[in-house]
Amino acid sequence: MIVLDDPDDPPAVLNGAIFQVFNVKPAGTGILKPFLRIHDNGTSGNGVEQGYNTGYRGAGFPDFDQKTDPNYTRNLTLGAVPVANVGSTSYREFLLDLNEPGGSKADISLNELHLFAGAAADGFSTNFAAPASFGGFTLLYDLDSNEDNTAILTDLFSGSGSTDVRILIPESSFVGRSASDYLYFYAEFTQADGSSQGGFEEFAPGQVPEPASFLIWGMLGVAFLAWPHARSTISNLGFKRQ
Numbered sequence: 001m002i003v004l005d006d007p008d009d010p011p012a013v014l015n016g017a018i019f020q021v022f023n024v025k026p027a028g029t030g031i032l033k034p035f036l037r038i039h040d041n042g043t044s045g046n047g048v049e050q051g052y053n054t055g056y057r058g059a060g061f062p063d064f065d066q067k068t069d070p071n072y073t074r075n076l077t078l079g080a081v082p083v084a085n086v087g088s089t090s091y092r093e094f095l096l097d098l099n100e101p102g103g104s105k106a107d108i109s110l111n112e113l114h115l116f117a118g119a120a121a122d123g124f125s126t127n128f129a130a131p132a133s134f135g136g137f138t139l140l141y142d143l144d145s146n147e148d149n150t151a152i153l154t155d156l157f158s159g160s161g162s163t164d165v166r167i168l169i170p171e172s173s174f175v176g177r178s179a180s181d182y183l184y185f186y187a188e189f190t191q192a193d194g195s196s197q198g199g200f201e202e203f204a205p206g207q208v209p210e211p212a213s214f215l216i217w218g219m220l221g222v223a224f225l226a227w228p229h230a231r232s233t234i235s236n237l238g239f240k241r242q
Contacts, residue, residue, distance in 0.1 A: 079179030093206025099199035
């Protein structure tokens with residue numbers, strides 16, 4: 001498990017992915033290009049907020065908590081997700097905008113994160129069973145593939161319209177995929193107190209590439225390789241987008 005609940009927290013590693021407190025503001029449509037917006041308004045009764053991106057709008061959709069506006073829940077190709085380099089390792093960059101109540105209710109738990117890919121757009125399945133299968137698409141990354149992992153995240157930057165977290169998925173997860181392949185990004189949240197509260201959670205590809213690189217501060221330990229529960233951090237490594 002990792003916890004990011006302070007603006008000064010260093011990046012943390014969980015099953016190969018890097019989670020970092022990261023603020024882009026404003027982050028609305030036109031600034032970033034969201035591909036998945038999910039919101040459980042409490043009517044489900046299960047306290048879970050979940051969903052995956054797709055351009056499908058036929059019968060049975062939404063099958064989870066996806067918002068149906070195509071500006072926010074849509075198809076996404078691998079080529080639309082920028083590459084970020086940390087040292088000699090490449091990652092695909094995703095941004096997360098949390099929209100949670102303040103104070104003691106600002107925390108939310110990311111319990112599941114699965115990435116699938118395939119040649120077809122508008123993916124949908126009436127028999128979705130993450131992480132095992134999704135309509136014949138290939139599973140590329142599973143947050144829980146090594147054990148039951150959880151990321152406790154905090155809405156640190158004023159609700160919607162301002163990103164809170166950067167998620168870097170290792171480029172090695174995408175070996176053999178083409179830029180035209182479609183990605184299906186499934187996420188599942190609960191509140192830290194066991195219920196879903198606040199507004200929507202929204203994912204977007206990373207920012208447009210920048211000409212200059214910058215540093216990620218903290219300390220990179222190798223302890224997470226030997227101790228899965230250890231909180232690992234990254235620092236003093238040059239970080240740049242391609």
